Amino acid sequence: MKKAAVVYWSGTGNTETMANAVAEGVKKGGAEVEVFKVADFSADKMADFGGFLFGCPATGTEELEADEFLPFFEEAEKKLSGVPVGLFGSYGWGGGPWMEDWTERTRNAGAKLVADSVISENAPDDAGIASCEALGEAMAKALA
Numbered sequence: 001m002k003k004a005a006v007v008y009w010s011g012t013g014n015t016e017t018m019a020n021a022v023a024e025g026v027k028k029g030g031a032e033v034e035v036f037k038v039a040d041f042s043a044d045k046m047a048d049f050g051g052f053l054f055g056c057p058a059t060g061t062e063e064l065e066a067d068e069f070l071p072f073f074e075e076a077e078k079k080l081s082g083v084p085v086g087l088f089g090s091y092g093w094g095g096g097p098w099m100e101d102w103t104e105r106t107r108n109a110g111a112k113l114v115a116d117s118v119i120s121e122n123a124p125d126d127a128g129i130a131s132c133e134a135l136g137e138a139m140a141k142a143l144a
């Protein structure tokens with residue numbers, strides 16, 4: 001079975017909490033997973049994985065984080081055609097426009113979205129954690 005990579009950026013830990021729950025879901029679904037901060041990952045490493053769970057909070061004005069995550073994603077999206085992908089991230093007040101844009105962008109790159117993108121207002125509550133785990137389980141299913 002192919003392995004999933006969880007690749008995320010998090011400034012204050014909320015998206016990191018989501019990333020760990022997503023990874024837990026992949027394991028519950030019976031697939032292998034590795035978790036990376038985006039600074040420790042690069043598009044060169046993508047060939048080692050069969051699917052990607054990308055996490056990034058809303059920053060700027062409903063934008064992906066500009067210094068580390070966006071430059072990575074600009075490279076990664078060139079390699080997503082036909083690849084299983086799930087997206088997640090935390091937001092503070094906007095309600096999700098950054099994720100709608102990002103989901104559309106990822107779909108336009110040809111990725112196979114394994115489930116609806118998951119957003120949490122600030123730190124994920126129990127329902128948010130459950131949604132993250134379900135996203136991970138959907139990835140495991142896509143990789144089976």
Ligand SMILES: Cc1cc2nc3c(=O)[nH]c(=O)nc-3n(C[C@H](O)[C@H](O)[C@H](O)COP(=O)(O)O)c2cc1C
Pocket residue numbers: 009010011012013014015016057058059060061062063090091092093094095096121122123
């Ligand atoms: C510089 C900055 C810009 C932000 N811009 C937005 C925004 O446009 N929309 C929004 O809903 N939240 C925005 N937020 C709130 C973050 O998305 C929110 O605090 C989130 O929980 C941070 O996730 P993290 O803990 O993974 O870094 C912003 C926060 C910062 C620090």
